[in-house]
Amino acid sequence: MRDSLNEKAAMREPDTSTRREFFSQFLGLAGGTAALGAVSVLTLRPAEATPAMLATAIRNVTGAAVVKTGKVRLDIPPLVENGNTVPMTVSVTSPMTPDDYVKSIHVFNEKNPQPNIGNFYLGPRAGRGQISTRIRLADSQKIVAIAQLSDGSFWQTSVDVIVTLAACTDEVI
Amino acid sequence: MASALINVPAKAKRGEIIEIKTLMSHIMETGYRRTATGELIPRNIITSFSCRYNGAEIFRADLFPAIAANPFITFFTVATESGKFDFDWIGDNGFAESASALITVE
Protein backbone atom coordinates (compact mmCIF):
# COMPACT_ATOMS: atom_id res chain seq x y z
CA MET A 1 0.00 0.00 0.00
CA ARG A 2 2.88 2.32 0.85
CA ASP A 3 4.16 2.12 -2.66
CA SER A 4 1.26 2.20 -5.04
CA LEU A 5 -0.02 5.35 -3.50
CA ASN A 6 3.35 6.86 -3.19
CA GLU A 7 4.38 6.01 -6.69
CA LYS A 8 1.33 7.63 -8.13
CA ALA A 9 2.52 10.72 -6.42
CA ALA A 10 5.98 9.92 -7.67
CA MET A 11 4.99 10.36 -11.26
CA ARG A 12 4.21 13.96 -10.46
CA GLU A 13 6.76 14.55 -7.76
CA PRO A 14 9.99 12.60 -7.93
CA ASP A 15 11.17 14.04 -4.63
CA THR A 16 8.44 12.46 -2.59
CA SER A 17 9.08 9.17 -4.25
CA THR A 18 12.77 9.25 -3.50
CA ARG A 19 12.18 9.80 0.16
CA ARG A 20 9.38 7.32 0.58
CA GLU A 21 10.92 4.56 -1.48
CA PHE A 22 14.03 4.90 0.54
CA PHE A 23 12.15 4.28 3.73
CA SER A 24 10.09 1.46 2.43
CA GLN A 25 12.93 -0.40 0.82
CA PHE A 26 16.34 0.33 2.06
CA LEU A 27 15.92 1.65 5.55
CA GLY A 28 17.88 -1.30 6.82
CA LEU A 29 20.98 0.03 5.14
CA ALA A 30 20.89 3.56 6.40
CA GLY A 31 21.40 3.57 10.14
CA GLY A 32 23.04 7.00 9.90
CA THR A 33 21.71 10.18 11.39
CA ALA A 34 20.57 11.53 8.04
CA ALA A 35 18.00 8.78 7.89
CA LEU A 36 17.05 8.90 11.53
CA GLY A 37 16.07 12.53 11.29
CA ALA A 38 13.13 11.70 9.08
CA VAL A 39 12.03 8.41 10.53
CA SER A 40 9.14 10.07 12.36
CA VAL A 41 7.20 9.80 9.12
CA LEU A 42 7.23 6.06 9.53
CA THR A 43 6.22 6.00 13.16
CA LEU A 44 2.73 7.26 12.36
CA ARG A 45 0.78 4.09 12.91
CA PRO A 46 -2.65 3.39 11.48
CA ALA A 47 -5.51 3.39 13.94
CA GLU A 48 -5.58 -0.17 15.19
CA ALA A 49 -8.56 -2.30 15.97
CA THR A 50 -8.46 -2.80 19.72
CA PRO A 51 -9.02 -6.09 21.55
CA ALA A 52 -12.39 -4.63 22.57
CA MET A 53 -13.33 -4.00 18.93
CA LEU A 54 -12.26 -7.53 18.07
CA ALA A 55 -14.38 -8.93 20.90
CA THR A 56 -17.38 -6.89 19.75
CA ALA A 57 -16.97 -7.98 16.13
CA ILE A 58 -16.84 -11.60 17.24
CA ARG A 59 -19.91 -11.18 19.48
CA ASN A 60 -21.81 -9.70 16.53
CA VAL A 61 -21.39 -13.08 14.85
CA THR A 62 -21.65 -15.49 17.75
CA GLY A 63 -24.09 -13.67 20.01
CA ALA A 64 -24.03 -15.12 23.50
CA ALA A 65 -23.01 -18.60 22.30
CA VAL A 66 -19.95 -20.28 23.75
CA VAL A 67 -17.13 -20.47 21.19
CA LYS A 68 -15.23 -23.71 21.57
CA THR A 69 -11.67 -24.27 20.43
CA GLY A 70 -11.15 -26.96 17.78
CA LYS A 71 -12.47 -28.29 14.46
CA VAL A 72 -11.17 -25.17 12.66
CA ARG A 73 -7.80 -24.99 10.98
CA LEU A 74 -6.25 -21.76 9.72
CA ASP A 75 -3.35 -22.08 7.28
CA ILE A 76 -1.39 -18.89 6.84
CA PRO A 77 2.36 -18.44 6.38
CA PRO A 78 3.89 -17.74 9.81
CA LEU A 79 6.35 -15.27 8.27
CA VAL A 80 4.86 -13.00 5.62
CA GLU A 81 6.94 -11.38 2.86
CA ASN A 82 4.51 -8.57 2.21
CA GLY A 83 1.44 -7.69 4.24
CA ASN A 84 -0.46 -6.54 1.15
CA THR A 85 -1.26 -10.05 -0.05
CA VAL A 86 -1.26 -12.85 2.48
CA PRO A 87 -2.73 -16.17 1.32
CA MET A 88 -4.97 -17.83 3.87
CA THR A 89 -7.03 -21.06 3.99
CA VAL A 90 -9.63 -21.96 6.60
CA SER A 91 -10.78 -25.56 6.78
CA VAL A 92 -13.35 -27.01 9.15
CA THR A 93 -13.71 -30.66 10.10
CA SER A 94 -17.24 -31.66 9.11
CA PRO A 95 -18.91 -34.57 7.28
CA MET A 96 -20.74 -31.97 5.12
CA THR A 97 -23.95 -33.99 4.98
CA PRO A 98 -27.46 -32.45 4.67
CA ASP A 99 -27.84 -32.43 8.45
CA ASP A 100 -24.29 -31.88 9.61
CA TYR A 101 -22.43 -29.18 7.75
CA VAL A 102 -20.56 -25.88 8.04
CA LYS A 103 -22.91 -22.91 7.79
CA SER A 104 -20.38 -20.11 7.82
CA ILE A 105 -16.75 -19.14 8.37
CA HIS A 106 -15.74 -15.75 9.82
CA VAL A 107 -12.21 -14.35 9.87
CA PHE A 108 -11.04 -11.54 12.15
CA ASN A 109 -7.81 -9.75 12.96
CA GLU A 110 -6.46 -7.87 15.91
CA LYS A 111 -4.59 -4.91 14.50
CA ASN A 112 -5.92 -3.77 11.15
CA PRO A 113 -8.02 -0.61 11.49
CA GLN A 114 -11.14 -2.77 11.29
CA PRO A 115 -11.46 -6.19 12.96
CA ASN A 116 -13.44 -7.98 10.21
CA ILE A 117 -11.68 -9.62 7.29
CA GLY A 118 -14.45 -11.66 5.70
CA ASN A 119 -17.60 -13.74 6.26
CA PHE A 120 -18.11 -16.81 4.09
CA TYR A 121 -21.45 -18.59 3.88
CA LEU A 122 -21.37 -22.23 2.84
CA GLY A 123 -24.00 -24.93 3.02
CA PRO A 124 -24.51 -28.68 2.77
CA ARG A 125 -23.82 -28.55 -0.97
CA ALA A 126 -20.25 -27.30 -0.48
CA GLY A 127 -18.93 -30.84 -0.04
CA ARG A 128 -15.94 -29.50 1.87
CA GLY A 129 -15.87 -26.92 4.67
CA GLN A 130 -12.96 -24.98 3.27
CA ILE A 131 -12.33 -21.54 1.77
CA SER A 132 -9.22 -19.63 0.68
CA THR A 133 -8.59 -15.97 0.03
CA ARG A 134 -5.82 -13.38 0.30
CA ILE A 135 -5.78 -10.76 3.01
CA ARG A 136 -3.96 -7.61 4.12
CA LEU A 137 -2.13 -7.39 7.41
CA ALA A 138 -1.05 -4.00 8.72
CA ASP A 139 1.28 -5.54 11.27
CA SER A 140 2.37 -8.75 12.94
CA GLN A 141 -0.71 -9.94 14.76
CA LYS A 142 -3.20 -12.62 15.69
CA ILE A 143 -5.78 -13.88 13.18
CA VAL A 144 -8.95 -15.56 14.46
CA ALA A 145 -11.17 -17.89 12.41
CA ILE A 146 -14.59 -18.94 13.69
CA ALA A 147 -16.96 -21.46 12.10
CA GLN A 148 -20.65 -21.95 12.74
CA LEU A 149 -21.92 -25.49 12.21
CA SER A 150 -25.45 -26.48 11.24
CA ASP A 151 -26.26 -27.41 14.87
CA GLY A 152 -25.62 -23.77 15.80
CA SER A 153 -22.32 -24.42 17.61
CA PHE A 154 -19.30 -22.14 17.13
CA TRP A 155 -15.69 -23.30 16.86
CA GLN A 156 -12.52 -21.28 16.62
CA THR A 157 -8.79 -21.20 16.15
CA SER A 158 -6.21 -18.42 16.08
CA VAL A 159 -2.76 -18.03 14.56
CA ASP A 160 0.03 -15.50 15.08
CA VAL A 161 1.56 -14.03 11.94
CA ILE A 162 4.81 -12.10 11.62
CA VAL A 163 4.79 -9.48 8.87
CA THR A 164 8.16 -8.24 7.63
CA LEU A 165 6.75 -5.58 5.29
CA ALA A 166 3.39 -4.41 6.53
CA ALA A 167 0.42 -3.20 4.58
CA CYS A 168 0.37 0.34 5.89
CA THR A 169 -3.10 1.69 5.91
CA ASP A 170 -2.76 5.24 7.07
CA GLU A 171 0.47 6.84 6.03
CA VAL A 172 0.98 10.50 5.66
CA ILE A 173 3.53 11.17 2.95
CA MET B 1 -11.72 -2.32 -17.29
CA ALA B 2 -12.83 -5.09 -14.95
CA SER B 3 -11.87 -8.61 -15.78
CA ALA B 4 -12.32 -11.83 -13.91
CA LEU B 5 -10.63 -15.19 -14.01
CA ILE B 6 -12.74 -18.20 -13.10
CA ASN B 7 -11.48 -21.73 -12.76
CA VAL B 8 -14.21 -24.38 -12.78
CA PRO B 9 -13.55 -27.86 -14.16
CA ALA B 10 -15.30 -28.23 -17.52
CA LYS B 11 -16.26 -31.81 -16.66
CA ALA B 12 -16.91 -33.67 -13.43
CA LYS B 13 -18.43 -36.94 -12.21
CA ARG B 14 -21.77 -36.75 -10.44
CA GLY B 15 -21.15 -36.38 -6.71
CA GLU B 16 -17.54 -35.28 -7.15
CA ILE B 17 -16.35 -32.42 -4.92
CA ILE B 18 -14.92 -29.71 -7.19
CA GLU B 19 -12.89 -26.63 -6.35
CA ILE B 20 -13.93 -23.26 -7.77
CA LYS B 21 -11.36 -20.44 -7.96
CA THR B 22 -12.22 -16.84 -8.72
CA LEU B 23 -10.07 -13.75 -9.25
CA MET B 24 -11.64 -10.31 -9.87
CA SER B 25 -9.71 -7.17 -10.76
CA HIS B 26 -10.40 -4.48 -8.18
CA ILE B 27 -8.23 -1.99 -6.32
CA MET B 28 -9.89 -2.68 -2.92
CA GLU B 29 -9.12 0.84 -1.71
CA THR B 30 -9.35 0.57 2.07
CA GLY B 31 -10.57 4.04 2.96
CA TYR B 32 -7.67 4.40 5.39
CA ARG B 33 -5.04 5.70 2.98
CA ARG B 34 -4.14 9.29 2.33
CA THR B 35 -2.90 11.17 -0.72
CA ALA B 36 0.38 13.06 -0.80
CA THR B 37 -1.53 16.16 0.31
CA GLY B 38 -3.10 14.41 3.28
CA GLU B 39 -6.62 13.84 2.03
CA LEU B 40 -8.27 10.57 2.89
CA ILE B 41 -8.88 8.41 -0.18
CA PRO B 42 -12.50 7.26 -0.01
CA ARG B 43 -13.20 3.58 0.47
CA ASN B 44 -13.80 1.66 -2.75
CA ILE B 45 -14.10 -2.07 -2.18
CA ILE B 46 -16.08 -5.08 -3.29
CA THR B 47 -18.47 -5.79 -0.42
CA SER B 48 -20.15 -8.95 -1.59
CA PHE B 49 -19.46 -11.99 -3.74
CA SER B 50 -21.82 -14.83 -4.52
CA CYS B 51 -22.05 -17.95 -6.64
CA ARG B 52 -25.19 -19.66 -7.96
CA TYR B 53 -25.30 -23.16 -9.42
CA ASN B 54 -28.20 -23.47 -11.85
CA GLY B 55 -29.90 -20.59 -10.09
CA ALA B 56 -29.47 -21.74 -6.48
CA GLU B 57 -27.01 -19.87 -4.27
CA ILE B 58 -24.24 -22.19 -3.11
CA PHE B 59 -21.72 -19.69 -1.75
CA ARG B 60 -21.65 -16.10 -0.57
CA ALA B 61 -19.06 -13.85 1.06
CA ASP B 62 -18.99 -10.42 2.74
CA LEU B 63 -15.69 -8.69 2.03
CA PHE B 64 -13.99 -6.00 4.12
CA PRO B 65 -11.05 -3.65 3.39
CA ALA B 66 -8.65 -6.31 4.73
CA ILE B 67 -9.25 -8.44 1.62
CA ALA B 68 -6.23 -7.96 -0.70
CA ALA B 69 -6.48 -6.05 -3.98
CA ASN B 70 -7.85 -8.17 -6.83
CA PRO B 71 -9.89 -10.45 -4.58
CA PHE B 72 -9.08 -14.14 -4.92
CA ILE B 73 -11.63 -16.51 -3.41
CA THR B 74 -11.78 -20.28 -3.66
CA PHE B 75 -14.39 -22.70 -2.34
CA PHE B 76 -15.87 -26.11 -3.05
CA THR B 77 -19.13 -27.59 -4.24
CA VAL B 78 -20.55 -31.00 -5.09
CA ALA B 79 -21.08 -31.48 -8.83
CA THR B 80 -24.75 -32.49 -8.99
CA GLU B 81 -25.87 -31.75 -12.54
CA SER B 82 -24.71 -30.18 -15.79
CA GLY B 83 -25.36 -26.48 -16.09
CA LYS B 84 -24.09 -23.07 -15.24
CA PHE B 85 -22.32 -21.25 -12.42
CA ASP B 86 -23.11 -17.55 -12.08
CA PHE B 87 -20.75 -15.31 -10.16
CA ASP B 88 -21.61 -11.83 -8.92
CA TRP B 89 -19.41 -9.18 -7.36
CA ILE B 90 -21.02 -6.10 -5.83
CA GLY B 91 -19.24 -3.13 -4.30
CA ASP B 92 -18.94 0.57 -3.53
CA ASN B 93 -19.75 3.23 -6.14
CA GLY B 94 -22.19 0.97 -7.91
CA PHE B 95 -19.62 -1.69 -8.76
CA ALA B 96 -21.44 -4.73 -10.16
CA GLU B 97 -19.76 -7.39 -12.28
CA SER B 98 -20.73 -10.88 -13.18
CA ALA B 99 -19.24 -13.89 -14.89
CA SER B 100 -20.34 -17.42 -15.57
CA ALA B 101 -18.89 -20.84 -16.29
CA LEU B 102 -20.36 -24.06 -17.67
CA ILE B 103 -19.93 -27.56 -16.35
CA THR B 104 -20.81 -30.96 -17.76
CA VAL B 105 -21.62 -33.57 -15.12
CA GLU B 106 -21.59 -37.21 -16.13
Added chain:
Amino acid sequence: MKSIPAIIGAALLVTAGIVAPLLATEIPQGARRSGYSFTAPETQAIQNDDTANPGMLSVLDGASLWKDKAGALSKACADCHHDAGVSMRGVAARYPAFDQALGRPVNLEQRINLCRVRNQQATPLAYESHELLALTAFVAEQSRGVAIETGADPQLEPFITKGRDLFMHRQGQLNLGCTNCHDDNWDKHLAGSAITQGQPTGYPLYRLEWQSLGSLERRLRSCMAGVRAQPYDYGAPELVELELYLMSRARGMPIETPAVRP
Protein backbone atom coordinates in the same frame (compact mmCIF):
# COMPACT_ATOMS: atom_id res chain seq x y z
CA MET C 1 10.73 -2.96 8.86
CA LYS C 2 11.56 -2.98 12.51
CA SER C 3 11.39 -6.76 12.55
CA ILE C 4 14.31 -8.91 13.57
CA PRO C 5 15.09 -10.11 10.02
CA ALA C 6 15.40 -6.47 8.94
CA ILE C 7 17.99 -5.76 11.55
CA ILE C 8 19.89 -8.93 10.77
CA GLY C 9 19.70 -8.00 7.10
CA ALA C 10 21.29 -4.65 7.70
CA ALA C 11 23.97 -6.16 9.84
CA LEU C 12 24.74 -8.79 7.23
CA LEU C 13 25.17 -6.17 4.58
CA VAL C 14 27.60 -4.25 6.69
CA THR C 15 29.63 -7.31 7.57
CA ALA C 16 29.53 -8.41 3.95
CA GLY C 17 31.28 -5.19 3.13
CA ILE C 18 28.54 -3.93 0.86
CA VAL C 19 29.57 -0.43 1.69
CA ALA C 20 33.00 -0.78 0.16
CA PRO C 21 33.70 -3.66 -2.21
CA LEU C 22 36.16 -2.56 -4.86
CA LEU C 23 35.71 -4.90 -7.78
CA ALA C 24 32.35 -6.16 -8.93
CA THR C 25 32.13 -9.73 -10.15
CA GLU C 26 29.66 -10.82 -12.79
CA ILE C 27 27.46 -13.84 -12.17
CA PRO C 28 28.51 -16.85 -14.27
CA GLN C 29 25.85 -18.25 -16.62
CA GLY C 30 25.36 -21.44 -14.60
CA ALA C 31 24.70 -19.50 -11.38
CA ARG C 32 21.97 -17.24 -12.79
CA ARG C 33 18.76 -17.42 -10.81
CA SER C 34 15.43 -15.76 -11.33
CA GLY C 35 13.95 -13.64 -8.55
CA TYR C 36 11.29 -16.35 -8.40
CA SER C 37 13.68 -18.74 -6.67
CA PHE C 38 14.28 -16.25 -3.85
CA THR C 39 10.63 -15.62 -3.00
CA ALA C 40 8.55 -17.45 -0.40
CA PRO C 41 6.66 -20.60 -1.48
CA GLU C 42 3.34 -18.71 -1.07
CA THR C 43 4.47 -16.03 -3.52
CA GLN C 44 5.71 -18.68 -5.95
CA ALA C 45 2.32 -20.39 -5.68
CA ILE C 46 0.60 -17.20 -6.88
CA GLN C 47 2.84 -17.13 -9.96
CA ASN C 48 2.41 -20.87 -10.59
CA ASP C 49 -1.38 -20.77 -10.85
CA ASP C 50 -2.79 -18.56 -13.62
CA THR C 51 -6.15 -18.23 -11.85
CA ALA C 52 -4.39 -17.01 -8.72
CA ASN C 53 -2.01 -14.61 -10.51
CA PRO C 54 -3.45 -11.06 -10.70
CA GLY C 55 -0.97 -10.34 -13.49
CA MET C 56 -3.11 -12.58 -15.67
CA LEU C 57 -5.98 -10.11 -15.34
CA SER C 58 -3.83 -7.57 -17.18
CA VAL C 59 -2.90 -10.16 -19.79
CA LEU C 60 -6.63 -10.69 -20.35
CA ASP C 61 -7.14 -6.94 -20.71
CA GLY C 62 -4.22 -6.85 -23.15
CA ALA C 63 -5.82 -9.62 -25.21
CA SER C 64 -8.95 -7.55 -25.63
CA LEU C 65 -6.98 -4.34 -26.39
CA TRP C 66 -5.11 -6.33 -29.06
CA LYS C 67 -8.40 -6.58 -30.96
CA ASP C 68 -9.55 -2.97 -30.43
CA LYS C 69 -9.36 -0.64 -33.39
CA ALA C 70 -7.46 2.56 -32.57
CA GLY C 71 -6.10 5.74 -34.15
CA ALA C 72 -6.79 7.61 -37.37
CA LEU C 73 -6.30 4.41 -39.38
CA SER C 74 -8.82 2.56 -37.20
CA LYS C 75 -6.63 -0.52 -37.15
CA ALA C 76 -6.25 -3.08 -34.39
CA CYS C 77 -2.96 -4.76 -33.51
CA ALA C 78 -4.66 -7.97 -34.61
CA ASP C 79 -5.38 -6.56 -38.10
CA CYS C 80 -1.67 -6.60 -38.87
CA HIS C 81 -0.19 -9.10 -36.42
CA HIS C 82 -3.12 -11.56 -36.38
CA ASP C 83 -2.65 -14.37 -33.84
CA ALA C 84 -0.31 -13.04 -31.16
CA GLY C 85 0.49 -16.62 -30.16
CA VAL C 86 2.30 -16.92 -33.48
CA SER C 87 3.43 -13.40 -34.38
CA MET C 88 4.55 -12.34 -30.90
CA ARG C 89 6.07 -15.63 -29.72
CA GLY C 90 9.69 -14.94 -28.78
CA VAL C 91 9.50 -11.19 -29.39
CA ALA C 92 9.82 -10.14 -25.73
CA ALA C 93 12.86 -12.41 -25.42
CA ARG C 94 14.69 -10.15 -27.96
CA TYR C 95 13.89 -6.78 -26.39
CA PRO C 96 15.12 -4.06 -25.99
CA ALA C 97 15.90 -4.18 -29.73
CA PHE C 98 17.54 -1.75 -32.15
CA ASP C 99 15.18 0.54 -34.03
CA GLN C 100 16.68 1.57 -37.36
CA ALA C 101 14.68 4.79 -37.74
CA LEU C 102 15.60 6.04 -34.27
CA GLY C 103 19.14 4.66 -34.39
CA ARG C 104 18.90 3.39 -30.80
CA PRO C 105 17.43 0.56 -28.75
CA VAL C 106 13.77 0.63 -27.73
CA ASN C 107 12.12 -1.46 -25.05
CA LEU C 108 8.92 -3.43 -25.59
CA GLU C 109 6.67 -0.65 -24.28
CA GLN C 110 8.31 1.82 -26.64
CA ARG C 111 8.05 -0.63 -29.54
CA ILE C 112 4.31 -0.98 -28.92
CA ASN C 113 3.96 2.80 -28.82
CA LEU C 114 5.92 3.06 -32.08
CA CYS C 115 3.29 0.80 -33.64
CA ARG C 116 0.58 3.01 -32.25
CA VAL C 117 2.18 6.10 -33.75
CA ARG C 118 3.53 4.68 -37.02
CA ASN C 119 1.01 2.00 -37.84
CA GLN C 120 -2.22 3.09 -36.17
CA GLN C 121 -1.70 6.86 -36.23
CA ALA C 122 -2.76 6.91 -32.59
CA THR C 123 -1.26 8.76 -29.64
CA PRO C 124 1.34 6.85 -27.63
CA LEU C 125 0.07 5.34 -24.36
CA ALA C 126 1.49 6.79 -21.13
CA TYR C 127 4.19 4.82 -19.30
CA GLU C 128 2.67 2.68 -16.52
CA SER C 129 -0.83 3.31 -17.84
CA HIS C 130 -3.08 0.30 -17.45
CA GLU C 131 -3.41 -0.01 -21.24
CA LEU C 132 0.32 0.03 -22.00
CA LEU C 133 1.10 -2.42 -19.20
CA ALA C 134 -1.73 -4.70 -20.31
CA LEU C 135 -0.63 -4.74 -23.96
CA THR C 136 3.01 -5.25 -22.95
CA ALA C 137 2.08 -8.07 -20.57
CA PHE C 138 -0.05 -9.69 -23.25
CA VAL C 139 2.75 -9.49 -25.84
CA ALA C 140 5.41 -10.67 -23.37
CA GLU C 141 3.27 -13.52 -22.07
CA GLN C 142 3.41 -15.03 -25.58
CA SER C 143 7.12 -15.61 -24.88
CA ARG C 144 6.66 -17.43 -21.59
CA GLY C 145 9.34 -20.09 -21.34
CA VAL C 146 11.31 -18.71 -24.29
CA ALA C 147 15.02 -18.22 -23.53
CA ILE C 148 16.16 -14.59 -23.51
CA GLU C 149 18.45 -13.72 -26.43
CA THR C 150 18.52 -9.94 -26.21
CA GLY C 151 21.70 -8.36 -27.50
CA ALA C 152 22.50 -10.67 -30.39
CA ASP C 153 22.24 -7.73 -32.83
CA PRO C 154 25.77 -6.22 -33.16
CA GLN C 155 24.28 -2.71 -33.50
CA LEU C 156 23.35 -2.97 -29.82
CA GLU C 157 26.90 -3.45 -28.59
CA PRO C 158 27.76 0.15 -27.69
CA PHE C 159 24.44 0.50 -25.85
CA ILE C 160 25.00 -2.68 -23.85
CA THR C 161 28.38 -1.30 -22.85
CA LYS C 162 26.74 1.91 -21.69
CA GLY C 163 24.16 -0.04 -19.73
CA ARG C 164 26.87 -2.12 -18.13
CA ASP C 165 28.77 1.02 -17.12
CA LEU C 166 25.60 2.40 -15.55
CA PHE C 167 25.10 -0.89 -13.70
CA MET C 168 28.63 -0.71 -12.25
CA HIS C 169 28.55 3.01 -11.48
CA ARG C 170 28.04 4.09 -7.86
CA GLN C 171 25.30 6.61 -7.33
CA GLY C 172 23.01 8.28 -4.84
CA GLN C 173 23.57 9.32 -1.25
CA LEU C 174 24.26 5.68 -0.35
CA ASN C 175 26.91 5.62 -3.08
CA LEU C 176 26.03 2.15 -4.33
CA GLY C 177 26.03 0.71 -7.81
CA CYS C 178 23.51 -1.86 -8.97
CA THR C 179 26.37 -4.35 -9.07
CA ASN C 180 27.11 -3.92 -5.35
CA CYS C 181 23.76 -5.39 -4.50
CA HIS C 182 22.86 -7.61 -7.44
CA ASP C 183 26.28 -9.10 -8.35
CA ASP C 184 28.09 -8.99 -5.03
CA ASN C 185 25.36 -9.55 -2.46
CA TRP C 186 22.56 -11.47 -4.10
CA ASP C 187 22.64 -14.15 -1.45
CA LYS C 188 22.03 -11.59 1.31
CA HIS C 189 18.96 -9.90 2.76
CA LEU C 190 18.00 -6.26 3.03
CA ALA C 191 15.25 -5.06 5.36
CA GLY C 192 13.75 -8.54 5.44
CA SER C 193 13.71 -9.12 1.69
CA ALA C 194 16.14 -11.11 -0.41
CA ILE C 195 18.37 -8.93 -2.59
CA THR C 196 18.41 -11.40 -5.52
CA GLN C 197 20.41 -11.07 -8.73
CA GLY C 198 18.11 -8.37 -10.14
CA GLN C 199 17.08 -10.50 -13.12
CA PRO C 200 14.58 -8.90 -15.55
CA THR C 201 12.87 -12.13 -16.57
CA GLY C 202 9.32 -11.51 -15.39
CA TYR C 203 8.25 -8.04 -16.54
CA PRO C 204 5.77 -6.50 -16.56
CA LEU C 205 5.11 -8.25 -13.26
CA TYR C 206 2.70 -8.14 -10.34
CA ARG C 207 4.40 -6.86 -7.26
CA LEU C 208 2.61 -7.42 -3.97
CA GLU C 209 4.08 -4.17 -2.73
CA TRP C 210 2.54 -2.28 -5.67
CA GLN C 211 -0.70 -4.28 -5.61
CA SER C 212 -0.61 -3.93 -9.36
CA LEU C 213 1.35 -4.71 -12.47
CA GLY C 214 4.46 -2.61 -13.11
CA SER C 215 7.21 -2.35 -15.69
CA LEU C 216 10.91 -3.12 -15.38
CA GLU C 217 11.54 0.64 -15.55
CA ARG C 218 9.33 1.17 -12.51
CA ARG C 219 11.34 -1.46 -10.64
CA LEU C 220 14.65 0.16 -11.66
CA ARG C 221 13.40 3.57 -10.59
CA SER C 222 12.55 2.09 -7.18
CA CYS C 223 16.09 0.77 -6.85
CA MET C 224 17.54 4.14 -7.81
CA ALA C 225 15.31 5.93 -5.31
CA GLY C 226 16.38 3.30 -2.79
CA VAL C 227 20.00 4.43 -2.93
CA ARG C 228 18.70 8.00 -2.86
CA ALA C 229 19.67 8.78 -6.43
CA GLN C 230 17.40 10.80 -8.71
CA PRO C 231 15.70 8.14 -10.89
CA TYR C 232 15.87 8.57 -14.66
CA ASP C 233 12.57 9.49 -16.31
CA TYR C 234 10.47 6.75 -17.88
CA GLY C 235 11.77 6.09 -21.38
CA ALA C 236 15.10 7.87 -20.77
CA PRO C 237 17.90 6.38 -22.90
CA GLU C 238 19.83 5.48 -19.71
CA LEU C 239 16.95 3.37 -18.39
CA VAL C 240 16.61 1.56 -21.71
CA GLU C 241 20.38 0.92 -21.72
CA LEU C 242 20.14 -0.51 -18.21
CA GLU C 243 17.25 -2.73 -19.33
CA LEU C 244 19.28 -3.80 -22.33
CA TYR C 245 22.27 -4.71 -20.18
CA LEU C 246 20.05 -6.57 -17.69
CA MET C 247 18.39 -8.55 -20.49
CA SER C 248 21.71 -9.40 -22.14
CA ARG C 249 23.04 -10.38 -18.69
CA ALA C 250 20.03 -12.73 -18.41
CA ARG C 251 20.62 -14.45 -21.76
CA GLY C 252 19.41 -18.04 -21.71
CA MET C 253 16.95 -17.51 -18.85
CA PRO C 254 13.26 -18.12 -19.67
CA ILE C 255 10.72 -15.28 -19.82
CA GLU C 256 8.22 -15.56 -16.92
CA THR C 257 5.78 -12.73 -17.65
CA PRO C 258 3.61 -12.02 -15.74
CA ALA C 259 5.77 -12.96 -12.75
CA VAL C 260 4.89 -12.26 -9.12
CA ARG C 261 7.31 -10.66 -6.66
CA PRO C 262 6.97 -9.41 -3.09
